[in-house]
Amino acid sequence: MPYQEEFLLRAYRSMKTIREFEERCIKEFMGGNVPGFVHASNGQEAIAVAACIDLSDSDIIGSTHRGHGHCIAKGCDVGGMMKEIMGRSSGLCKGKGGSMHIADIDKGMLGANAIVGGGPPLVNGAALAAKTLGTTNVALSFNGDGSANQGTTMEAMNMAVVLQLPHIFIYENNGYAEGTAANYGLGCDSLTDRNAGFGMPSECIDGNDFFATYEAIKVATQRARDGGGPTSIEAKCVRFDGHFIGDPQLYRGKDEIKNARKDQDCLKIFRDRVIKEGWLKAAAMNAIDKEIMVEIEKAVADGLAAPHPDPATDLLSDVYCSY
Amino acid sequence: MSTAHTKGNQMTTNSKIAKIAGTTSMKSYREALNDAIREEMRRDPTVIVLGEEVSGGAGCDGQDDAYGGVFGVTKGLMPEFGRERVIDTPISEAAIIGAAAGAANNGLRPIAELMFFDFIGVSFDQIFNQAAKFRYMFGGKSKTPMVIRGTVGAGWRAGAQHSSMLHSVVTHIAGLKVVMPSNAYDAKGLMVQAIRDEDPVIFLEHKVMYNNECEVPDEQYAIPFGEAAFPRQGKDVTIVAISNMVTHAIAAADILAEEGITCDVIDPRTVSPLDDEAILESVEVTGRLVVVDEGNPRCGLASDIAGIVAEKGFHSLKAPIRTVTAPHTPVPFAPALEDAYVPNVDKVLAAVRDVLGA
Ligand SMILES: Cc1ncc(C[n+]2csc(CCOP(=O)(O)OP(=O)(O)O)c2C)c(N)n1
Numbered sequence: 068m069p070y071q072e073e074f075l076l077r078a079y080r081s082m083k084t085i086r087e088f089e090e091r092c093i094k095e096f097m098g099g100n101v102p103g104f105v106h107a108s109n110g111q112e113a114i115a116v117a118a119c120i121d122l123s124d125s126d127i128i129g130s131t132h133r134g135h136g137h138c139i140a141k142g143c144d145v146g147g148m149m150k151e152i153m154g155r156s157s158g159l160c161k162g163k164g165g166s167m168h169i170a171d172i173d174k175g176m177l178g179a180n181a182i183v184g185g186g187p188p189l190v191n192g193a194a195l196a197a198k199t200l201g202t203t204n205v206a207l208s209f210n211g212d213g214s215a216n217q218g219t220t221m222e223a224m225n226m227a228v229v230l231q232l233p234h235i236f237i238y239e240n241n242g243y244a245e246g247t248a249a250n251y252g253l254g255c256d257s258l259t260d261r262n263a264g265f266g267m268p269s270e271c272i273d274g275n276d277f278f279a280t281y282e283a284i285k286v287a288t289q290r291a292r293d294g295g296g297p298t299s300i301e302a303k304c305v306r307f308d309g310h311f312i313g314d315p316q317l318y319r320g321k322d323e324i325k326n327a328r329k330d331q332d333c334l335k336i337f338r339d340r341v342i343k344e345g346w347l348k349a350a351a352m353n354a355i356d357k358e359i360m361v362e363i364e365k366a367v368a369d370g371l372a373a374p375h376p377d378p379a380t381d382l383l384s385d386v387y388c389s390y
Numbered sequence: 391m392s393t394a395h396t397k398g399n400q401m402t403t404n405s406k407i408a409k410i411a412g413t414t415s416m417k418s419y420r421e422a423l424n425d426a427i428r429e430e431m432r433r434d435p436t437v438i439v440l441g442e443e444v445s446g447g448a449g450c451d452g453q454d455d456a457y458g459g460v461f462g463v464t465k466g467l468m469p470e471f472g473r474e475r476v477i478d479t480p481i482s483e484a485a486i487i488g489a490a491a492g493a494a495n496n497g498l499r500p501i502a503e504l505m506f507f508d509f510i511g512v513s514f515d516q517i518f519n520q521a522a523k524f525r526y527m528f529g530g531k532s533k534t535p536m537v538i539r540g541t542v543g544a545g546w547r548a549g550a551q552h553s554s555m556l557h558s559v560v561t562h563i564a565g566l567k568v569v570m571p572s573n574a575y576d577a578k579g580l581m582v583q584a585i586r587d588e589d590p591v592i593f594l595e596h597k598v599m600y601n602n603e604c605e606v607p608d609e610q611y612a613i614p615f616g617e618a619a620f621p622r623q624g625k626d627v628t629i630v631a632i633s634n635m636v637t638h639a640i641a642a643a644d645i646l647a648e649e650g651i652t653c654d655v656i657d658p659r660t661v662s663p664l665d666d667e668a669i670l671e672s673v674e675v676t677g678r679l680v681v682v683d684e685g686n687p688r689c690g691l692a693s694d695i696a697g698i699v700a701e702k703g704f705h706s707l708k709a710p711i712r713t714v715t716a717p718h719t720p721v722p723f724a725p726a727l728e729d730a731y732v733p734n735v736d737k738v739l740a741a742v743r744d745v746l747g748a
């Protein structure tokens with residue numbers, strides 16, 4: 068067996084937690100318990116988990132507006148996340164950030180980012196710190212197909228090559244940037260080829276396949292730890308829901324989502340593979356499913372019961388000076 | 391800016407424009423903006439719209455014009471004018487603004503959308519070093535007739551990076567005009583002026599106002615920049631408010647009117663150019679000034695207006711000027727905090743009572 072059972076169970080648990088978390092967020096949002104703008108990452112779980120599963124807390128990731136999955140994969144507390152997304156004072160950012168600005172520095176999670184292209188330059192900084200301080204830490208940025216077209220992203224890629232930074236640029240190509248097709252926004256035929264043009268190794272993989280994604284990122288991460296500089300990995304994937312929760316998605320083709328959920332569900336693909344190979348038993352995964360349901364249920368109940376921040380004390384905290 | 395100042399320049403009380411315009415309809419802020427842009431595009435083939443999702447659905451299998459802008463302001467324009475004139479762009483704000491500025495210097499009148507005005511950060515050089523400076527820096531030989539639209543403000547639980555005001559940042563920059571309509575009537579007339587204007591105009595729409603309705607003339611009309619409106623008139627206190635804060639200023643004035651306190655509510659409508667004369671004339675009568683602004687307090691519009699009045703209207707003042715602003719923090723996400731962050735009617739009332747010594 069090429070993978071340890073413990074590893075496979077951890078991978079499954081992490082992916083399934085993301086799936087349940089996102090689906091529950093959608094439900095709670097629709098029920099009015101989650102305010103603001105929320106971008107769910109269900110469908111894209113394999114990439115987040117494949118990228119983060121081998122990282123330690125001192126390896127850094129930078130995320131996007133679609134960041135819940137990256138947080139969970141990096142080990143953020145699910146209860147603290149739910150409270151944050153519900154705007155409660157015991158949330159990961161004391162309710163000041165919300166879904167689009169969720170962060171957990173202690174876990175090496177530099178933040179979701181509501182500015183498309185906001186992350187990669189920051190992640191270069193984390194990589195620069197690792198290189199300068201002589202650690203073997205690496206830094207990963209999550210990017211979308213749409214954010215590939217942002218100047219900040221391209222500047223960061225070039226600088227990462229020039230400075231040979233230990234930065235893995237992961238592109239989650241889910242085919243859409245809001246309601247615009249990825250291949251409309253990208254002027255080139257292949258993002259992977261474009262990124263190779265920056266002078267870094269660049270690979271395209273099936274992001275619905277946890278194992279293919281994991282193997283590609285593992286090679287890139289090792290290269291970065293060994294001083295071999297940045298890598299680009301484009302993972303093709305599917306966004307199961309709207310750009311934001313509540314998006315009517317008029318721009319999507321008929322049956323597109325239905326078919327994707329049937330044929331391109333990374334969780335199903337994982338389960339089928341590990342069962343077929345005889346690596347895991349269905350019962351072991353079913354047991355995990357049950358535990359996760361309990362965990363998510365508790366996260367929601369705790370979130371709803373958690374106190375709101377108190378404007379008298381919390382509005383002006385975490386500032387260096389108030390007027 | 392208006393020299394001879396006539397009061398009564400607002401909505402249905404603004405008779406000059408309403409009379410010319412003939413019929414009116416109830417329109418939302420969103421619809422009024424859509425009307426303005428559509429009619430200008432019909433009238434002038436050099437007007438184009440560009441930005442992310444201004445139509446939506448580009449390259450997709452589903453419906454075209456799927457968004458019409460994420461707030462629906464440009465909905466229906468692409469089906470009428472085509473993708474040549476209603477251009478969905480990649481997520482590249484610097485290139486969007488630069489293209490608009492360059493096109494403006496070469497025969498087009500672009501309306502570039504920044505979606506959330508917070509995204510100005512990514513494109514700032516093209517705005518403040520490029521578009522804003524051309525006219526002066528090139529010795530008056532360059533014209534940059536462009537509009538940059540964006541939504542501003544808190545209230546949607548959108549968090550720190552989607553809720554900023556930033557109007558004071560752009561107002562600080564010489565060469566930009568800055569427009570902030572507080573109702574559908576002004577939104578239409580100011581948008582028409584913005585499109586016809588020969589200079590770069592920053593057009594800031596407050597996201598909580600898109601559904602607000604009022605009577606709007608069906609015909610096109612332009613509201614000149616630098617002319618304030620007077621949604622309420624009074625003699626005891628001057629309240630200057632901008633954008634969505636006008637709503638709170640009016641509500642406060644109406645409550646105070648029942649107590650026999652009358653307020654002169656001034657909506658400058660454009661903060662650059664600013665109708666400072668209207669404000670000074672009003673303070674001459676009232677001797678008391680409250681400025682309400684959703685922006686951060688330091689180097690902001692409220693302190694700017696307070697500074698102008700302190701400098702030019704000092705001898706009219708009977709009490710210290712009061713400003714009502716957001717605190718000096720980013721916009722918090724939690725509803726409990728966001729609600730406390732944004733100035734509201736109670737805060738305006740407290741400030742008015744304060745300047746009255748009541
Ligand atoms: C600078 C900036 N421009 C535009 C937006 C609005 N916006 C948010 S997400 C998004 C699409 C991003 O697409 P992609 O990078 O493919 O990520 P995905 O949503 O597919 O995960 C856009 C245009 C933004 N948040 N920041």
Ligand SMILES: [Mg+2]
Binds near residue numbers: 213
């Ligand atoms: Mg995408």
